[in-house]
Amino acid sequence: xxxxxxxxxxxxxxxxxxxxxxxxxxxxxxxxxxxxxxxxxxxxxxxxxxxxxxxxxxxxxxxxxxxxxxxxxxxxxxxxxxxxxxxxxxxxxxxxxxxxxxxxxxxxxxxxxxxxxxxxxxxxxxxxxxxxxxxxxxxxxxxxxxxxxxxxxxxxxxxxxxxxxxxxxxxx
Amino acid sequence: xxxxxxxxxxxxxxxxxxxxxxxxxxxxxxxxxxxxxxxxxxxxxxxxxxxxxxxxxxxxxxxxxxxxxxxxxxxxxxxxxxxxxxxxxxxxxxxxxxxxxxxxxxxxxxxxxxxxxxxxxxxxxxxxxxxxxxxxxxxxxxxxxxxxxxxxxxxxxxxxxxxxxxxxxxxx
DNA sequence: GACTATATCTTTACAAGTAAACTATTTAGG
DNA sequence: CCTAAATAGTTTACTTGTAAAGATATAGTC
Numbered sequence: 001x002x003x004x005x006x007x008x009x010x011x012x013x014x015x016x017x018x019x020x021x022x023x024x025x026x027x028x029x030x031x032x033x034x035x036x037x038x039x040x041x042x043x044x045x046x047x048x049x050x051x052x053x054x055x056x057x058x059x060x061x062x063x064x065x066x067x068x069x070x071x072x073x074x075x076x077x078x079x080x081x082x083x084x085x086x087x088x089x090x091x092x093x094x095x096x097x098x099x100x101x102x103x104x105x106x107x108x109x110x111x112x113x114x115x116x117x118x119x120x121x122x123x124x125x126x127x128x129x130x131x132x133x134x135x136x137x138x139x140x141x142x143x144x145x146x147x148x149x150x151x152x153x154x155x156x157x158x159x160x161x162x163x164x165x166x167x168x169x170x171x172x
Numbered sequence: 173x174x175x176x177x178x179x180x181x182x183x184x185x186x187x188x189x190x191x192x193x194x195x196x197x198x199x200x201x202x203x204x205x206x207x208x209x210x211x212x213x214x215x216x217x218x219x220x221x222x223x224x225x226x227x228x229x230x231x232x233x234x235x236x237x238x239x240x241x242x243x244x245x246x247x248x249x250x251x252x253x254x255x256x257x258x259x260x261x262x263x264x265x266x267x268x269x270x271x272x273x274x275x276x277x278x279x280x281x282x283x284x285x286x287x288x289x290x291x292x293x294x295x296x297x298x299x300x301x302x303x304x305x306x307x308x309x310x311x312x313x314x315x316x317x318x319x320x321x322x323x324x325x326x327x328x329x330x331x332x333x334x335x336x337x338x339x340x341x342x343x344x
Numbered sequence: 345g346a347c348t349a350t351a352t353c354t355t356t357a358c359a360a361g362t363a364a365a366c367t368a369t370t371t372a373g374g
Numbered sequence: 375c376c377t378a379a380a381t382a383g384t385t386t387a388c389t390t391g392t393a394a395a396g397a398t399a400t401a402g403t404c
Binding site: 018019020021022023025026027028029030031032033034035036076127130131132133134135136137139141142143144145146148149150151152153154155156157158159 | 190191192193194195197198199200201202203204205206207208248299302303304305306307308309311313314315316317318320321322323324325326327328329330331
């Protein structure tokens with residue numbers, strides 16, 4: 001770790017506390033929105049956020065679906081989790097497993113017609129909700145927030161001592 | 173729902189997709205940072221983020237601690253979750269339950285000396301990590317991000333059709 | 345071609361979260 | 375007072391997530 005003990009921008013500790021306060025605020029607000037969206041998905045469709053995200057990846061992948069591994073990589077979760085989610089969604093007829101013709105280790109997953117229909121319906125409402133929740137920001141603010149988020153992401157990712165558990169290969 | 177079907181700011185769908193894209197970006201970046209902090213807490217202290225947050229609330233509350241209910245309200249989690257976390261932390265000697273003298277229904281929880289020592293140690297490193305991850309933003313950017321986050325929070329909270337599951341009373 | 349590596353998925357045991365039912369207490373009316 | 379309702383915490387059954395071990399299958403290497 002070669003970070004300086006005293007940050008050049010630090011004046012009487014303000015910069016230090018500033019970053020922490022900004023982070024806590026950002027986290028709280030993001031969690032607030034995520035909870036709100038999850039509660040609405042649950043109330044209107046009886047679907048969890050985990051299932052919505054799962055189905056979103058399959059919808060984007062199209063008819064040939066994804067392997068379990070690729071799906072786990074995109075959702076940033078472990079294989080065991082994907083197995084469980086797939087079992088439950090398959091039981092509800094929203095998703096189906098298919099053998100891969102070339103590699104007998106591989107399981108491919110795709111939305112059933114029912115799953116696709118449900119997801120499209122949810123996605124439309126979900127987008128409306130997001131727009132509604134962001135309604136108090138004008139276009140400049142929204143764009144600035146997006147830009148600053150990008151800069152923050154760069155700040156986090158450009159570190160070379162990053163712990164990052166997941167940067168998995170993504171063979172779809 | 174009395175939101176207009178067409179948003180005044182919408183020009184050929186850009187504003188709509190804009191909010192969703194901004195939201196997804198914000199969520200991804202927040203999750204990235206949260207995962208990184210959680211991985212470091214796990215690696216250096218063998219402590220989960222849930223336990224860190226729990227101990228942070230108790231540390232802030234001081235020697236008399238908090239009731240189970242107040243703790244759950246501050247952490248935005250249900251009572252059953254607090255019961256389980258408390259059981260595990262108590263088993264590790266980081267936390268203790270105390271009866272309330274005035275109300276026999278109430279359980280009060282507080283950090284033990286060991287718990288306090290561990291938390292203070294973790295909090296110092298945690299703050300360093302946050303500062304490090306935000307290092308790529310200059311002070312203006314950091315302040316703008318904080319301000320925009322506040323505006324977004326206002327945008328979400330000022331809705332009157334909010335679903336908000338948790339706005340619990342907080343008797344500490 | 346047999347042997348070892350590696351890759352893919354599942355299983356197991358657990359942590360952390362929810363909702364709903366349950367227990368014990370306190371509070372409010374009549 | 376005594377009972378009905380509300381409050382505080384726990385228990386139960388379940389979902390969602392992890393890490394580590396296990397079962398198959400493929401790929402490389404001598």
